[in-house]
Amino acid sequence: MPAPCLAPSVKRVLFICWLGVGGQAVTSALPPALTGQDIPLSEATIADLNRAFEDGSFTSESLIRMYLDRIEAFDRAGPELNAILWLNPRALETAVALDRERRERGPRSPLHGIPVVLKDNIDTGDMPTTAGSVLLAGSIPPDDAFIVRKLREAGAIILAKVNMSEFASGGTLSSIGDFWMKNPHALQRTPSGSSGGTGISIASSFAQLGIGSDTGGSVRGPSTSNGIVGMRPTHGLLSRDGIVPLSSTLDMAGPMTRHVYDLAVMLGAMTGVDPADTATVKSEGRFETDYTSFLDAGALDGARIGVARDFLGFDEEVDWVVEAALDVMRARGAVVVEVRFPRWLLDAKEEWYTTVRWPDFRAEIEIYLATLGPTYPKTLADMIERAKSITSIVPDGHANPTRWSLFEREEASGSKSDFAYVAMKNHGYPMVRDIVAGMLEANDLDAIVYPTSPTRPALLEGGGGGGGGGRSATNIASIAGFPDLIVPAGFTSNRLPVGISFLGAAFSEGRLLGLGYAFEQATHARRDPVHAPLFGDQRVPRSTDRSSP
Numbered sequence: 001m002p003a004p005c006l007a008p009s010v011k012r013v014l015f016i017c018w019l020g021v022g023g024q025a026v027t028s029a030l031p032p033a034l035t036g037q038d039i040p041l042s043e044a045t046i047a048d049l050n051r052a053f054e055d056g057s058f059t060s061e062s063l064i065r066m067y068l069d070r071i072e073a074f075d076r077a078g079p080e081l082n083a084i085l086w087l088n089p090r091a092l093e094t095a096v097a098l099d100r101e102r103r104e105r106g107p108r109s110p111l112h113g114i115p116v117v118l119k120d121n122i123d124t125g126d127m128p129t130t131a132g133s134v135l136l137a138g139s140i141p142p143d144d145a146f147i148v149r150k151l152r153e154a155g156a157i158i159l160a161k162v163n164m165s166e167f168a169s170g171g172t173l174s175s176i177g178d179f180w181m182k183n184p185h186a187l188q189r190t191p192s193g194s195s196g197g198t199g200i201s202i203a204s205s206f207a208q209l210g211i212g213s214d215t216g217g218s219v220r221g222p223s224t225s226n227g228i229v230g231m232r233p234t235h236g237l238l239s240r241d242g243i244v245p246l247s248s249t250l251d252m253a254g255p256m257t258r259h260v261y262d263l264a265v266m267l268g269a270m271t272g273v274d275p276a277d278t279a280t281v282k283s284e285g286r287f288e289t290d291y292t293s294f295l296d297a298g299a300l301d302g303a304r305i306g307v308a309r310d311f312l313g314f315d316e317e318v319d320w321v322v323e324a325a326l327d328v329m330r331a332r333g334a335v336v337v338e339v340r341f342p343r344w345l346l347d348a349k350e351e352w353y354t355t356v357r358w359p360d361f362r363a364e365i366e367i368y369l370a371t372l373g374p375t376y377p378k379t380l381a382d383m384i385e386r387a388k389s390i391t392s393i394v395p396d397g398h399a400n401p402t403r404w405s406l407f408e409r410e411e412a413s414g415s416k417s418d419f420a421y422v423a424m425k426n427h428g429y430p431m432v433r434d435i436v437a438g439m440l441e442a443n444d445l446d447a448i449v450y451p452t453s454p455t456r457p458a459l460l461e462g463g464g465g466g467g468g469g470g471r472s473a474t475n476i477a478s479i480a481g482f483p484d485l486i487v488p489a490g491f492t493s494n495r496l497p498v499g500i501s502f503l504g505a506a507f508s509e510g511r512l513l514g515l516g517y518a519f520e521q522a523t524h525a526r527r528d529p530v531h532a533p534l535f536g537d538q539r540v541p542r543s544t545d546r547s548s549p
Helices: 046-054 060-076 091-105 146-153 196-203 220-226 260-270 278-283 316-331 343-369 380-388 402-411 419-442 474-480 509-523
Strands: 084-087 115-119 157-162 209-214 229-232 252-257 304-308 335-339 447-451 484-491 497-503
Touching (some): 091 157, 157 196, 252 260, 316 335, 316 497, 343 380, 484 509, 497 509
Parallel strands (some): 115 209
Antiparallel strands (some): 229 252, 229 484
16 A cells, blocks of 8 residues: 655655755745746735736736636536535626736736635625525525625625535535535545635646635635635634524634635735624734745744644554654754644533534524515524425435425524523633643643644545544634644555644734644645646746846
8 A cells, every 4th residue: 555645754755755944944935936837826925926927927817717627627517526606607707807907907916806705604795695505596695795895896806706615514516516626636525614615626637726604614624625724714704794694603704715825915914803704803903814934944043832632643654744744843943742622621611612603593694684685584493494395306316305304403402591691602612722822831832733634634435524533623712712732744555635734812813823834845835736736838938037026
């Protein structure tokens, strides 16, 4: 059996799948502007694109056309990955206008002319937002979500709305798309939910940037399963206004990209206090508008990293990749120490999560439904009644009762005034937050690392919502409200991606991005998916201008 493809390690040199800089340090926080061959589309960062835009060798229109060609080849045809629900019909027109604006007045920001895909639960006033459900088919929200407005103001182009688990509730099937989303690294494997469409799109180079949403791991699971970078930010760093709710206590939007640099650029463009989301008040004076300033290829030198072995031991090859990743961190000067989460928390975290998540949805979905037109359901009871009247056919040809059974579970979950909900939210969650903060402080840690998924992506049979089992830390990070950065770490012997999480204290995004960037530059572990390879001519001109950022 072939060995797993690991992040570089002196001890495991025979298994390295690294074609990077041969272990030499990269000192610049910006991707280098080197001369030579053009850059493959999947490897080009926002900085590379802007260099090409600025010297006139490339345009946003050309970039959009490349991505549309790839969507046609791999999502609509070929392996039919089923990531894209609908394309923005004005994307090319917008790109042409932004190219003209760049020539006449200069760029608005580094995101000027850069395409973004959005999970289908993020409001766009000019495109449908259905949360992956036939119950909301054709729904056009009254306006853009706050973070969408910020992206458009920065000059980003919304290229498409992408598939998701219906109402962000597990699995990799939406009733609006009625086809399984497929992992581009292995079509029979799950891309994970609920932001599976975003994960597929970024891994397959259907867009430069993507946005997902994360309640209990819905950005982080698809990031590791598809072999890309992703982040669940601190609760309150990004506005949830205009995002179909699952739980206001736990929900966060999250950026998903192929490169840490790109994630840092996009994150800074979306921050800010939003009067429509009181949680963002917590970020006042703590958010950044430029997280690229934290990127440092030497950030691991002297860093203290805790490894949470509670989440190892469920898949030998995942463990092997993580151990190799730890070797890389040590080789780059990090001090790695062992940490353990309390056993009672590991055993109870699922119940702690659902005690708050289910009643939140029961109350908050009706607030969102009230913003929609009169033909759409207005209560959870309406949703259940309508769902039962619809025969949803899944790919095996059988009717799918999943949605209304989930709705009924949440309808029966109780209210926000119930003693269990109140006790958990007011006392249980702050206790978890203090425990995780205490683990970081007591050990003087910059981050706690662990495999984002303790097992490789599961087979799609049965719905394929996540990995193949084991114990995950994603709910703990959600309950604590702390940031969690995912970076590709390597591959198993059957070419399945493994991601590593960097969990930090509240509003430590800058430090986590620095650590993640240093790890990325040391390993270059990301790969293009075998079922969505690059065309030979899909390359970005490499600028010869070394002075351009």
